[in-house]
Structures are given as structure tokens and as C-alpha cells.
Amino acid sequence: MGVCTSSTAQCLPRQSPIDIQTRRAKYDSSLKPLFIQYDPNTSKRIINVGHCFNVEFDDSSDRSVLSEGPLTSHYRLRQFHFHWGTSDRDGSEHVIDGQTYPAELHIVHWNSQRYSSFEEATKHSDGLAVIGVLLKIGEPNPVLQNIIDNLDKVKTKNKESPFEKFNLSNLLPKERTYWTYLGSLTTSPYSECVTWVLLQEAITISSEQLQHFRGLQNEDEEFILENHRPLQPIEKRLVKSSCK
Ligand SMILES: NS(=O)(=O)N=C1NCCCN1
């Protein structure tokens, strides 16, 4: 069955982002540890897409993949991007027990075991798996600095620049425990095709580093000061936790 992009008779909406109420999350002992394998040789370019910037990967084969965890297929790495706010007080899309974070990293993968392309995968309820990583203000992050040093090359919409040999694994926190739930893309067309995997450990970014994100410009050459979607109703969904 195709995914719903809004509430229709045969299915309750499963929109994202949501507030993760950790005390309501249920520990599921059947959830496995995540298997994450990212080949630095698959990173290709950084591109300003108007509402954010993407770092894109060569997804013509299963060289960079996510599997296990709550997933029953393997998912191929496509791109990662961030969401941020006009100040350090908010900017994340997911919220934890009502607490907003200054930014959030999304690592987007598509089900290459069942579908032939990213575009096709977005039409199915198990099409995508997105790892969400919360960012908190702290020490400057040297791995993020490598990305930030390239933002001046993609200042305006559709500008792109080569971005090769990037080791995405180095951006992830040490601990990989997670919450998981069924949701959607948080940008248009909001397709309900995403298995969300939100890491419970945040990574750090300094306030000065985050300010560089807000220096990117959209198609009207205005600064992209914020790009996070408002919270959506959880409806009847359950959030599962990989740990007690
Ligand atoms: N913020 S999100 O849910 O990852 N949204 C996406 N939209 C299309 C490309 C992949 N991701």
C-alpha cells in the first residue's frame, strides 16, 4: 500500500517530528544494536538546497549502509543534513521530554534491499531509515569544523562543491543506544516512509560554529535562519527504546 501523506480513512497519520516522552518509551529487548558501515570513499559533494545544505553520497551500491537495530532490511546511505533555529534556544526537530536542542543532524538512508531507488523507496512505509542526532552547545566540534570550512563555497541555493573522503562515522557519538518510532519526512512532501532512529547521546557544537549555518542563503538570498518543522501529534504511536 502506498504511504499516506496526510490523515486518510485507512491509516492514522504518522507525521514527524514528535516530542519523545522518555518515560512513555518502552524498552524492547528484541531491538538489536545498530550496524553502521560508512565508507569515506562514498562521500561526494556538499550542496545548498535552499532550506539547508546536504552532504551527498554515492548510493549506486551498498558500500555505506545501515542495518540491524529495529530494521529488517539494509538501508543505503544517501545524504545527511541539519536543522537549526534562529537562536541556540531551539532548532532541533525532535524534542526530548519537552527539551529543545539547538540543532539536529539527519542521516538519510533508503531500503536498497526492497526498492530500486531513493525516489521509489519514499513511496513505501518501510522505504527510509533516518538516524537523528541531537546537537548541544559545548566545545567546538572538529569533525563539524571540516564541514563548516566548506560552507562558504555553497553560500547560495544550488551552489555545490566536491566533498570527498569524509568519514561520517567520526561525527556519531560513542554510545549508539536509541529511541525508534514510525514517522515521516519533516520536509515536503512529508511522506510517511521513515523509520526514525534517534540516538540518545548528543554531539557538541560551539555557538560560533552553529552561527555559520545561519550564514547560508536561500533562493531569495535571505539568510536561512531556521529550518525546523513544528512538533506533530504522536497519535496512537509507541516509541521504543533500545535500552532500559
Ligand atoms: N528532514 S527529513 O525528514 O530527513 N526530510 C527529508 N526530505 C527529503 C530528503 C530526505 N530527507
Ligand SMILES: [Zn+2]
Ligand atoms: Zn531532516
